[in-house]
Amino acid sequence: MTYHRTVLAKECLKFLSVIPGKWYLDGTLGDGGHSLLIAAKGGYVWGNDQDDEALNRAKARLEDHTKDSVQVSHDPHGPVEPTARLILTRGNFEDMANIWQQLHLPPLNGILLDLGASTLQLMSISRGFSFVSNAPLDMRMDRRLGVTAADLLNALSARELGQMFAELGGERMSKKIAEAIVAKRKTTPFRTTQQLADLVSKLKSRVGRLHPATKVFQALRMAVNSEHHALTKALPVALQILAPKGRLAIIAFHEGEDRIVKRFFKQNARINKLTILTPKPVTPTGKERNQNPRSRSAKLRVAAKI
Numbered sequence: 001m002t003y004h005r006t007v008l009a010k011e012c013l014k015f016l017s018v019i020p021g022k023w024y025l026d027g028t029l030g031d032g033g034h035s036l037l038i039a040a041k042g043g044y045v046w047g048n049d050q051d052d053e054a055l056n057r058a059k060a061r062l063e064d065h066t067k068d069s070v071q072v073s074h075d076p077h078g079p080v081e082p083t084a085r086l087i088l089t090r091g092n093f094e095d096m097a098n099i100w101q102q103l104h105l106p107p108l109n110g111i112l113l114d115l116g117a118s119t120l121q122l123m124s125i126s127r128g129f130s131f132v133s134n135a136p137l138d139m140r141m142d143r144r145l146g147v148t149a150a151d152l153l154n155a156l157s158a159r160e161l162g163q164m165f166a167e168l169g170g171e172r173m174s175k176k177i178a179e180a181i182v183a184k185r186k187t188t189p190f191r192t193t194q195q196l197a198d199l200v201s202k203l204k205s206r207v208g209r210l211h212p213a214t215k216v217f218q219a220l221r222m223a224v225n226s227e228h229h230a231l232t233k234a235l236p237v238a239l240q241i242l243a244p245k246g247r248l249a250i251i252a253f254h255e256g257e258d259r260i261v262k263r264f265f266k267q268n269a270r271i272n273k274l275t276i277l278t279p280k281p282v283t284p285t286g287k288e289r290n291q292n293p294r295s296r297s298a299k300l301r302v303a304a305k306i
Contacts, residue, residue, distance in 0.1 A: 006033030032058030050142035107243035131197035169219030
């Protein structure tokens with residue numbers, strides 16, 4: 001099976017400073033690459049993801065490489081098994097405090113949040129994250145959510161769509177694209193990724209390797225999954241369940257996300273709740289960027305709880 005390539009793997013492992021027998025949360029489990037590295041160092045891993053397909057892939061990968069049984073709970077309501085050292089749960093990381101209480105785990109020695117979507121998620125035909133193939137405009141990380149990307153495209157006003165594309169995607173032609181969407185949907189509602197990609201491509205020319213619709217798709221995905229809201233809510237929760245000296249490591253891929261993390265770290269450093277370990281964000285090496293072009297915009301920030 002092919003798995004998503006783990007971003008900033010060595011750097012994350014270095015800053016988490018894994019202690020054997022201590023608990024670590026991989027709050028955006030994905031395909032389990034970071035979790036696998038933590039487990040290899042002797043850390044106990046709680047992996048969490050809102051995508052049920054990711055949980056299944058990660059379970060298979062962790063069991064195959066660690067030879068340990070992996071306990072999976074889609075709705076954790078009781079204590080974990082005494083021998084469990086690899087636990088996977090389904091949920092949004094903004095709810096980590098509630099899940100942590102239900103699992104009856106001790107305070108955590110480290111929490112990692114990788115805010116990027118995995119390659120397999122983006123390329124999954126049925127999920128509608130990508131313009132590479134024609135698919136329903138879904139984009140829900142957690143398919144229990146009610147609102148899809150198509151729902152937003154067909155319901156929001158031109159002003160609301162333009163604001164979303166500008167703020168979440170950094171799209172310079174946000175107003176023009178939004179107005180074109182509203183005009184088009186009067187006769188043909190948006191249902192597929194191809195419809196949206198074709199419309200944007202007629203309004204914008206390709207710049208380098210970047211598809212004209214990249215920023216619009218990014219903004220839609222972030223809006224459907226309330227990613228900025230979830231991150232803002234999750235950061236104080238993470239601080240709450242960390243043990244003293246525990247590490248909080250966050251990989252952001254967009255300026256908006258990175259600003260939220262940077263601001264949170266600075267605010268809590270001023271009131272002596274956190275010590276910032278990365279005065280400047282850690283970025284991938286040239287070698288990693290060449291091997292994995294999707295890593296090029298990654299920024300890692302790390303802080304320790306006082």
